[in-house]
Amino acid sequence: MKKSIILILALFSINLYATDYSFTIGSKQYKIVTTMKTWEDAAAYAVQDGGHLVEIGSQAEQDGIWAAFQNSGISTTYTVVNDGGGIAYIWIGATDKNTEGTWLWDGNNDNQGVNFYTGQGNWGAGDGSSVNGAFYNWGGTNTTSGNNEPDNYGSGQDAAAIGLDAWPAPGVGNIAGEWNDIDKSNSLYFIIEYENVGLNEIEKHDFNFLIYQNDNDINISSDATIKNIAIFNAEGKTVYTNDINSSYCSINSNFNTGIYFIRSTFNNKAIKTKKVFIK
Numbered sequence: 001m002k003k004s005i006i007l008i009l010a011l012f013s014i015n016l017y018a019t020d021y022s023f024t025i026g027s028k029q030y031k032i033v034t035t036m037k038t039w040e041d042a043a044a045y046a047v048q049d050g051g052h053l054v055e056i057g058s059q060a061e062q063d064g065i066w067a068a069f070q071n072s073g074i075s076t077t078y079t080v081v082n083d084g085g086g087i088a089y090i091w092i093g094a095t096d097k098n099t100e101g102t103w104l105w106d107g108n109n110d111n112q113g114v115n116f117y118t119g120q121g122n123w124g125a126g127d128g129s130s131v132n133g134a135f136y137n138w139g140g141t142n143t144t145s146g147n148n149e150p151d152n153y154g155s156g157q158d159a160a161a162i163g164l165d166a167w168p169a170p171g172v173g174n175i176a177g178e179w180n181d182i183d184k185s186n187s188l189y190f191i192i193e194y195e196n197v198g199l200n201e202i203e204k205h206d207f208n209f210l211i212y213q214n215d216n217d218i219n220i221s222s223d224a225t226i227k228n229i230a231i232f233n234a235e236g237k238t239v240y241t242n243d244i245n246s247s248y249c250s251i252n253s254n255f256n257t258g259i260y261f262i263r264s265t266f267n268n269k270a271i272k273t274k275k276v277f278i279k
Contacts, residue, residue: 021072025064029194039159039184042091043109047232048261050273051194052107053093062137066177076164084182085167091190094160110238124151139174148173150181159184209272218251228265
């Protein structure tokens with residue numbers, strides 16, 4: 001009897017694990033990753049996967065992402081964020097970690113990106129505003145209470161995430177699907193956005209993509225025309241990028257010894273990423 005009970009419990013626990021969920025909006029491919037990571041680790045994972053943390057630029061994109069999450073079957077209570085009203089969240093690619101109140105879309109964590117919002121909402125300093133009319137969906141945006149977030153509550157809330165429920169309580173200012181600024185050290189699920197081409201489309205392109213190191217040079221060649229090369233370190237930060245428009249290139253490897261990810265974008269819209277050890 002005891003063995004049977006243990007077996008049943010073991011099978012039940014396996015079913016509790018969520019799976020990643022891929023979806024498309026227009027020509028873009030997205031994936032909700034159900035592995036819990038800090039914001040910076042999530043950005044690094046996204047880069048290694050050939051994308052970046054999602055950067056939401058319109059109401060249509062916001063609505064599509066939220067609808068996809070609701071259809072994903074992912075639990076809205078998979079974790080609790082104590083500095084975010086006690087609900088669960090999913091990371092997106094916005095951060096003000098470099099300068100408080102200067103919110104950038106920096107989904108690959110290279111410390112560069114479009115500044116779409118500055119300041120804080122009504123629950124903070126109350127001086128926040130969109131930059132050049134850029135889209136935002138901070139908590140309170142869609143209610144009569146006005147724009148409550150971001151507020152840098154308790155200081156150190158330097159990354160944005162989508163709230164999966166109302167916070168800090170139902171009917172009190174912020175609704176499910178809106179964004180909140182929370183501490184980037186929280187471990188959460190996250191959303192990756194892939195530029196211009198879906199994952200399935202990438203896999204259809206079958207051609208050689210070779211990387212080899214010769215003395216101080218990294219040599220890259222392919223059967224297809226390479227449009228752009230980007231190199232990221234193990235932390236997901238961009239250390240090199242350049243337009244190539246050739247089937248071959250040689251890059252001086254003036255990098256510290258370590259693991260890097262070389263991502264090539266091709267004229268046929270394929271994207272391929274390889275992990276290498278640079279000496």
